[in-house]
Amino acid sequence: MESVVLNNGILMPQLGFGVYQIEDANEAVNSVKVALECGYRHIDTAAAYMNERQVGQAIKESGIPREEIFVTTKLWVQDVGYENTKKAFEKSLQRLDVEYIDLYLIHQPYGDVHGSWKAMEELYKEGKIKAIGVSNFSEDRLMDLIAFNEIIPAINQIEVNAFYQHDDLHQFNKSQGVYTEAWAPFAEGRNNLFQNEILAEIGAKYNKSIAQVISRWLVQREIIVLAKSVKEERIRQNLDVFDFELSSEDMKKISELNTGESQFFDHKDPERIKNISNVTFDI
Numbered sequence: 001m002e003s004v005v006l007n008n009g010i011l012m013p014q015l016g017f018g019v020y021q022i023e024d025a026n027e028a029v030n031s032v033k034v035a036l037e038c039g040y041r042h043i044d045t046a047a048a049y050m051n052e053r054q055v056g057q058a059i060k061e062s063g064i065p066r067e068e069i070f071v072t073t074k075l076w077v078q079d080v081g082y083e084n085t086k087k088a089f090e091k092s093l094q095r096l097d098v099e100y101i102d103l104y105l106i107h108q109p110y111g112d113v114h115g116s117w118k119a120m121e122e123l124y125k126e127g128k129i130k131a132i133g134v135s136n137f138s139e140d141r142l143m144d145l146i147a148f149n150e151i152i153p154a155i156n157q158i159e160v161n162a163f164y165q166h167d168d169l170h171q172f173n174k175s176q177g178v179y180t181e182a183w184a185p186f187a188e189g190r191n192n193l194f195q196n197e198i199l200a201e202i203g204a205k206y207n208k209s210i211a212q213v214i215s216r217w218l219v220q221r222e223i224i225v226l227a228k229s230v231k232e233e234r235i236r237q238n239l240d241v242f243d244f245e246l247s248s249e250d251m252k253k254i255s256e257l258n259t260g261e262s263q264f265f266d267h268k269d270p271e272r273i274k275n276i277s278n279v280t281f282d283i
């Protein structure tokens, strides 16, 4: 598995296995175990996904040493602020049943994220987190965090897929030394991604699936890719993207699929912010 080097020198596998919306407990344990067996060494969960326990169980049952697996989890909005973040972090550690987290992210750019960041800086300095970062931060929010704090986020995890390529934010992240990590790289199949003729045509040239073309396109853009699947054949397939290279012509064809619009929702929409801020989980 290829890795990237984060701004603090930490190595992070460029392909990660996402567990969002794997709600059934057995399915969550099994999928993570299969992902680890297939070769994933990077798992992306969140307190809000309600499956940190299952991720921890799968890691234990895999028999793979903890230090060989890169584990990301995230702080939900109900727990922002200095004190709450410290408590929420301890609970995530307990649920995952690990001694440290490789990457801890602020899940959404709302509420007292500065208080959270102070707490995360301290946890990082204590060695309880190997790298700290954010998710769904736009340029202005990212700069606000950078300007008023000591540690620059290692990661900004954002939506990036063929239809919402987010190159402006990716370039901004890069300019600040922040690695871009793509969530929903397949747009969860929206906009008929898996039936897209242009992507299928490109895939046929390299004998690769649409999912592999997309993952490879992100790898070549120097973006970390998170993909979710509960099917072994797809999990295996999604890892198999390091034996081909898309030509610049094919990269250009994919870039032309950009609509410039989120396939999910706009993180700057006031109604959405209001709604998300009220979403709580029994975690």
Ligand SMILES: NC(=O)c1ccc[n+]([C@@H]2O[C@H](COP(=O)([O-])OP(=O)(O)OC[C@H]3O[C@@H](n4cnc5c(N)ncnc54)[C@H](OP(=O)(O)O)[C@@H]3O)[C@@H](O)[C@H]2O)c1
Residues within 6 Å of the ligand: 017, 018, 019, 020, 021, 044, 045, 107, 135, 136, 157, 158, 182, 183, 184, 185, 186, 187, 188, 189, 194, 209, 211, 212, 226, 227, 228, 229, 230, 231, 234, 235, 237, 238
């Ligand atoms: N930070 C955030 O706010 C945020 C938001 C969303 C997601 N994420 C993270 O990013 C990860 C990935 O995003 P996502 O789960 O939303 O969506 P995604 O990975 O873009 O898409 C997952 C969907 O694609 C299907 N799929 C996967 N591989 C396939 C293949 N090779 N061929 C055909 N279909 C395939 C899956 O179905 P099957 O499972 O049936 O195979 C599933 O329906 C999440 O799991 C989570 O860790 C973070």
